[in-house]
Amino acid sequence: MKETQELLLDTAAELFAKHGYAGVSMRDIAGAVGITQAAIYHHFNNKDALYVAAVTWLFEKSTLGVGEQMAAITNPEKRLELLIATMLQAMEEDPRFRLIYMRELLESDERKLAAIAESAFAAFYEPLNELMLELAPNKDAQLLIFSLAGMLFHHLEARKIAPYLPHASAGNPDTSFLARHISDLFLYGVKQP
Numbered sequence: 001m002k003e004t005q006e007l008l009l010d011t012a013a014e015l016f017a018k019h020g021y022a023g024v025s026m027r028d029i030a031g032a033v034g035i036t037q038a039a040i041y042h043h044f045n046n047k048d049a050l051y052v053a054a055v056t057w058l059f060e061k062s063t064l065g066v067g068e069q070m071a072a073i074t075n076p077e078k079r080l081e082l083l084i085a086t087m088l089q090a091m092e093e094d095p096r097f098r099l100i101y102m103r104e105l106l107e108s109d110e111r112k113l114a115a116i117a118e119s120a121f122a123a124f125y126e127p128l129n130e131l132m133l134e135l136a137p138n139k140d141a142q143l144l145i146f147s148l149a150g151m152l153f154h155h156l157e158a159r160k161i162a163p164y165l166p167h168a169s170a171g172n173p174d175t176s177f178l179a180r181h182i183s184d185l186f187l188y189g190v191k192q193p
Contacts, residue, residue, distance in 0.1 A: 002043075004033075004035070004039075004043065005043045006057075007033055008029065008033055008040060008043055008044070008050065008054075009050075009053060009054045009057040010057075011029055011032045011033050012024070012029050012050050012051070012053075012054040013054040013055070013057065013058050013096050013097075013100070014032075014096060015028060015029060015032060016051060016054060016055075016096075016100055017095070017096035017097075017099040017100050018099075020103055020107075021047075021051055021103075021107075021109075021112065025047075026040055026047055026050075029050070048112075048115070051112070052112075052115045052116060052119050052120075053119075055097070055100055055101075055116050055119070055120050056116075056119040056120040058094070058096055058097040058100070058120075059097055059120040059121070059124070060120070061090070061094070062087065062090035062091060062094065062097055063086070063087070063090070063124050066082065066083060066086045066087075067123075067124065067127055069082055069086075070082055070083060070127060070131070071127075076131060076134045076135050077135070077183070077187060079131055080131060080135065080183055080186070080187070081179055081180065081183040083128070083131070084148070084152065084179040084182050084183050084186075085175060085176060085179035087152055088152060088155075088156065088175040088178055088179055088182075089175045091152070091153075091156055092156060092175055095156075098153055098156065098157075101116075101153075102153065102157075104116060125145075128145055129141045129142070129145065132144040132145055135187070147186070148182075148186055151182050151185070151186065152182065155178055155182065
């Protein structure tokens with residue numbers, strides 16, 4: 001990827017995560033990158049195209065290599081734990097994707113949701129769907145994916161309020177501990193074997 005294009009994606013992702021789609025103009029992005037607004041159009045046709053490209057770039061960055069790593073593991077439970085650990089670590093290190101994703105779910109702009117689903121999630125979704133079918137062939141794979149995503153996102157976000165709740169644990173668990181917890185809970189429920 002060209003250096004300027006990657007800088008545009010990174011800067012746009014940062015601004016969209018902080019201010020939302022409506023709160024960012026092409027002028028804002030150009031100013032933050034240090035180029036003219038017209039120069040952005042050399043790389044992206046419009047703000048929508050830049051937005052979808054930035055979200056896709058963030059998601060691909062978060063999932064980089066996990067598909068190949070998962071394919072090398074025959075045990076589906078181990079693949080699930082690897083997926084969970086990788087996603088938690090990536091989203092903790094760079095929260096921009098989860099901020100944009102949560103905002104999109106709340107705003108419910110069907111056009112943007114469809115574009116993100118087709119662009120960012122399509123390649124990653126199929127192996128994930130296959131894993132869910134392998135783990136639980138009699139269950140709805142999409143519901144399982146949503147349940148897993150809910151646990152991942154919520155655990156990362158809820159750590160902000162956790163210290164203020166009764167019976168708070170000392171400190172936040174690291175992502176490897178959290179990955180094991182979520183994996184066990186997802187696979188076995190609250191009554192582990």
